[in-house]
Amino acid sequence: MSADHPHYDVVVVGGGINGTGIAMDAAGRGLKVLLCEMNDLASATSSNSSKLIHGGLRYLEHYEFRLVQKALAERESLLRNSPHIMRPMRFRLPHRSHLRPAWMIRTGLFLYDHLAKREMLPGSRSIRFDDSGPLKPEMTRGFEYSDGWVDDARLVVLTAKKAEQAGATIMTRTKCVSAKRGRDQWQVTLRDTNTSAEQVIAAKAIVNASGPWVSALFGETLSMPAPKMIRMVKGSHIVVPRLNQEEEAYILQNEDERIVFVIPYEDNFSLVGTTDVEYEGDPSKAKISPEETTYLLDIVNDHFKRQLQPSDVVWSYSGVRPLMDGEEENAQKASRDYTFEVSDEKGQAPLISVFGGKITTYRKLAEVATDKLCNFFKGSGGHWTKTAALPGGDFDNQPNLAASLKQSYPWLPDNLISRYVRTYGTLSHDILSGCTSMSDLGQHFLGTLYEREVNYLVRNEWAMTSEDILWRRTKQGLYATDNEAEVLDQYLANLSEGTRVTVDH
Structure with missing residues (x-):
């Protein structure tokens, strides 16, 4: 050598x-x-998950107590270290007695509450649904418990x-x-x-x-x-217009014994998933199938008053999970x-x-x-x-950081402050340093995405393409037209190649 x-x-x-x-x-x-x-x-x-920091309530049915305990123990540590990109979330589970009896769910939730120490998150409880909620009227009883949400990318x-x-x-x-x-x-x-x-x-x-x-x-x-x-299993998700205005997520039981999450997503949307489908081929080319879309929509339509069609799907994504290959027949039972x-x-x-x-x-x-x-x-x-707090995570809570940013940059719109807080945390100051008005943010590309942020992402977060920025760094792709994405790609192409990372000799 x-x-x-x-x-x-x-x-x-x-x-x-x-x-x-x-x-x-x-x-x-x-x-x-x-x-x-x-x-x-x-x-x-890693960018195509259900975006949950959770123990995995359903894994208890497969007797994976050690895995659930390990994951539950990690939950609060991660939430503390990354208060910008993670947050606690309450989940509502409508009771369907012909699928799982109430005693079984109560037992599972009791274990979920007590398998690991809990300090930040409240425990589970029984709840009642009324006609004012988003669920169909025949769903009157349910359960509520705590887990966490994360911006995975x-x-x-x-x-x-x-x-x-x-x-x-x-x-x-x-x-x-x-x-x-x-x-x-x-x-x-x-x-x-x-x-x-x-x-x-x-x-x-x-x-x-x-x-x-x-x-x-x-x-x-x-x-x-x-x-x-490894066993490759494809999990697909769809994003639809917001199904419920509350902050809680829903966990829905299906006739095939699987569960599907409906999670509040990026203010105006709901994230629905996931599927479990055996997969072969290039993992980078995984796409949702029409059958998976229908499967997810059918489960949502079985539970919610608002009925969705395939045309309501704003975006979809699929990820291939590399699971340990055992003898299980069903992908959902693979560890x-x-x-x-x-x-x-x-x-x-x-x-x-x-x-x-x-x-x-x-x-x-x-x-x-x-x-x-x-x-x-x-x-x-x-x-x-x-x-160890991740970069930008050195603050106590999002409302206080938002108030601090509003005081420092009073001209910044509330929706931009909100997105910066949950995307960058205290690193928002690195983007906004020296800015005194909206014009200092430079070219407006789409949604709440401006030149100043794009330059920051290229220089500090290895972003090179519009896909990097719109989907993995900001989720502003939910608001982007094809033409707007092309304009951003052209801008990125014109940036100096001096931002590329090379190995120091």
Whole structure:
């Protein structure tokens, strides 16, 4: 290995929630980390979830008590560390006695309330529905319990920012095309997917956190057989005009024993999902099928007074979940837990691969994975992420931060303040610094998206395309026409190439 090649302790392959979480934890413990992602951060599974920080009430039916307990324990830690992009949420479960008896639901909710310590979130209770609500009149009884909501793509981006602040190098649009193993290090070839330029680096260890590609990476890049195969399951969601004006979400039981969430989304919409469909092929090309759309609409129409048609669907998305492959016949019964494979045969440079996982347990997964890494790096630091606020999360609550922004920028419209608070938290000041009027925000692209924010995202959050900005950074795509997206892409194309990230030699 030439001394000219940059040297790292760890190369993390995969810029989803698990990869960025491991990069952040490892960098914070003093390791020299490089993360590479072949597309944009959170461009696959991690931006296509149900956007919930939850224990998984339905997993109790499959006796996954350890997973639920682990996820419940993480819930409040994550809510405290990211009060801008996460928030507590109450869920209403209409009772349908022919599907699950009331005693079974009460037992499940009791376990849900007590499997892990609860400080921020109120417990469950029985409730009554009346004619003034959004549900059909035959639904009169139900239950209510607490969980959390998260902007999943922003969680990934801010975790990557935290990793960068701790010293990690983050390279998007960079594919790991080969990794050759030596006794004490890997020789890794990285390719810029925009320019096709390649560079070689050295690393003492590799973490394979490539999500749905975790098994494929072994044959394509690492030239070795995969120790485990994952089961790819497609989950699809639809976004429709807001079904209920209250802040509560709904969890709906269906005749096939599955459940579907209806979640308040971006002020004016409801997010409905998810499905569980076996999937084969390229995970990046997953799309919702007409049958899935009909399935979700039928469940909503069985419960809500307002009847929806396919034409009411404003947007849809699909993500492929890489689940641990067991013997379960139904995708809905496949475990959402995670496991690791550590390979360091005959003292060779180590490889750690992550299989499975869910967004709620990403911090714990990253902590355990980094513990395994640190076995190969003597003198590295200890645990630190449980109380580490993500960038922008250093404030007490959203109303107080909104009031502070209004005082500092009295000319800023309330809807823009609200979006900045729940998107950037205290980082809003980085966008607004020096601004004294709306004209200082520059070109207006659409909705509440202005030039100043776009420039910030390009310079600070690895955004390169309109899709990065409209869907993964801001969700302003819900308000964008095709022409407006094209105007934004043209603007981005005209920006200086000097914002690209390269490895320092």
